Amino acid sequence: MSVYELLSEYGSRYVLALLTTWELTFFAAIISFVIGIVVTVMRVSPIKPLRAVSELYVQIFRNIPGASLLILLVYALPYLDVVLSYFACVLIAASLIPSAFCSEYLMAGINTIDPGQIEAARSLGMTFSQIIRKVVIPQALRFSVLPLTNLLVAIMLTTALASQVPLNPTDLTGIVSHINTHAVGGITAFMISAFLYCMTALVIGFAGNLIDRKVRLMR
Amino acid sequence: MIEIKKLNKYYGDHHVLKDIDLSVDKGEVVVIIGPSGSGKSTLCRTVNRLETIDSGEILIEGEPLPEDGKDLAAIRSKIGMVFQSFNLFAHKTILENVTLAPVEVLHKSHAEAKEEAMRLLKRVGVDSQADKYPIQLSGGQQQRVAIARSLAMNPKVMLFDEPTSALDPEMINEVLDVMTELADDGMTMMIVTHEMNFAKQVSDRVVFMDDGRILEINTPEKFFSEPGTDRARDFLESIKN
Ligand SMILES: Nc1ncnc2c1ncn2[C@@H]1O[C@H](COP(=O)(O)OP(=O)(O)OP(=O)(O)O)[C@@H](O)[C@H]1O
Numbered sequence: 324m325s326v327y328e329l330l331s332e333y334g335s336r337y338v339l340a341l342l343t344t345w346e347l348t349f350f351a352a353i354i355s356f357v358i359g360i361v362v363t364v365m366r367v368s369p370i371k372p373l374r375a376v377s378e379l380y381v382q383i384f385r386n387i388p389g390a391s392l393l394i395l396l397v398y399a400l401p402y403l404d405v406v407l408s409y410f411a412c413v414l415i416a417a418s419l420i421p422s423a424f425c426s427e428y429l430m431a432g433i434n435t436i437d438p439g440q441i442e443a444a445r446s447l448g449m450t451f452s453q454i455i456r457k458v459v460i461p462q463a464l465r466f467s468v469l470p471l472t473n474l475l476v477a478i479m480l481t482t483a484l485a486s487q488v489p490l491n492p493t494d495l496t497g498i499v500s501h502i503n504t505h506a507v508g509g510i511t512a513f514m515i516s517a518f519l520y521c522m523t524a525l526v527i528g529f530a531g532n533l534i535d536r537k538v539r540l541m542r
Numbered sequence: 543m544i545e546i547k548k549l550n551k552y553y554g555d556h557h558v559l560k561d562i563d564l565s566v567d568k569g570e571v572v573v574i575i576g577p578s579g580s581g582k583s584t585l586c587r588t589v590n591r592l593e594t595i596d597s598g599e600i601l602i603e604g605e606p607l608p609e610d611g612k613d614l615a616a617i618r619s620k621i622g623m624v625f626q627s628f629n630l631f632a633h634k635t636i637l638e639n640v641t642l643a644p645v646e647v648l649h650k651s652h653a654e655a656k657e658e659a660m661r662l663l664k665r666v667g668v669d670s671q672a673d674k675y676p677i678q679l680s681g682g683q684q685q686r687v688a689i690a691r692s693l694a695m696n697p698k699v700m701l702f703d704e705p706t707s708a709l710d711p712e713m714i715n716e717v718l719d720v721m722t723e724l725a726d727d728g729m730t731m732m733i734v735t736h737e738m739n740f741a742k743q744v745s746d747r748v749v750f751m752d753d754g755r756i757l758e759i760n761t762p763e764k765f766f767s768e769p770g771t772d773r774a775r776d777f778l779e780s781i782k783n
């Protein structure tokens with residue numbers, strides 16, 4: 324089938340698939356950034372058990388393959404009487420793994436902060452949580468804009484895990500399988516999805532660069 | 543104001559502060575001098591517990607320093623500290639550097655904190671830079687902002703750890719002038735410095751440290767004309783050249 328034929332037959336499905344990918348990416352990004360920040364605060368906290376747990380968390384989710392995690396969520400959780408929707412399973416898998424990377428990038432950002440600033444904050448009577456919120460996180464985020472932008476693209480690509488479970492509407496990768504089981508879309512069906520992934524990634528990258536230029540700290 | 547009794551501190555096996563006894567009265571300016579590695583910075587930093595101690599006691603206005611938590615933070619807010627490397631918050635403007643702690647710690651309103659900050663920035667002569675970021679200021683200006691930032695907490699004592707050592711020579715005086723004014727206004731101060739003329743001018747007492755011990759506490763007149771120990775005499779000789 325030509326691009327034209329594919330689009331006239333499956334155009335609206337592609338739109339839905341794109342929206343599904345965006346939706347998964349959007350929510351996975353929010354969840355993974357929130358978890359990433361929380362885990363990072365635990366990693367720098369003065370409380371040892373918190374540090375140990377958060378380090379373990381990062382090690383686990385940085386190293387587990389997405390497909391394995393998805394299989395665990397879909398097939399193992401029901402044994403614990405936890406039955407989640409396929410959408411939720413994909414969302415969780417595409418959130419937990421990037422959250423570990425998010426924390427790694429934030430830690431790298433934190434390590435660029437001069438410890439003298441932390442001492443100054445302590446000497447002014449600021450508490451741990453005030454220092455984290457007002458001095459550490461704002462600077463760590465500024466230094467992490469570009470890595471986090473790349474992470475956002477990686478999150479989008481991770482949501483292709485959705486093609487491994489029956490979702491309706493399916494995502495940009497799922498729709499390729501769908502078309503190829505119902506018609507002969509061939510490589511063209513795939514190219515359309517790839518094009519949409521690429522365009523989204525370009526927009527994300529562009530926005531990331533803009534933000535970075537705006538918030539970057541001169542040294 | 544500050545009483546330090548029989549203080550000992552170790553870094554591992556290294557005994558860095560040995561039986562330190564020192565008190566600083568209200569309104570007094572105490573200058574600490576001594577060779578590199580003698581423990582001056584460490585002593586300064588134990589006073590607001592940036593460094594823990596192994597034995598002995600530190601009393602602030604008669605109360606022992608709390609171990610940690612909110613009580614410690616509250617005491618620290620009353621003890622200003624100025625560092626060799628300024629340590630301004632890089633992501634905040636000059637004005638925000640000065641207002642952050644009063645808003646967060648003292649729960650002042652933004653308007654009140656800002657007004658007070660502008661007054662202090664004017665006092666140290668950098669009010670025209672209020673909207674810039676630290677990196678855009680000279681070292682001398684940054685250090686004056688750091689002093690204003692400490693003053694904004696309305697501290698009872700100010701600790702200075704070699705506040706001019708990281709500065710180009712032509713900027714040293716602008717910072718020392720601000721400190722001299724503070725001293726004249728009656729601020730209680732504990733100052734580690736290598737600026738001997740300044741020490742002579744501003745101090746009520748000079749503390750000479752060597753190898754973790756206080757070897758001599760004296761008036762500046764006495765100390766600089768006839769130091770009581772050979773070590774102090776050698777030290778004064780060595781820095782003359
Ligand atoms: N964090 C640390 N860990 C281990 N040893 C340290 C630490 N900080 C300082 N020391 C050691 O403690 C001793 C006292 O150091 P301190 O910085 O107090 O000296 P100082 O008198 O301020 O010297 P300077 O004039 O060079 O600033 C030195 O021998 C130093 O090497």
Ligand SMILES: [Mg+2]
Pocket residue numbers: 582583584703704
């Ligand atoms: Mg020192």
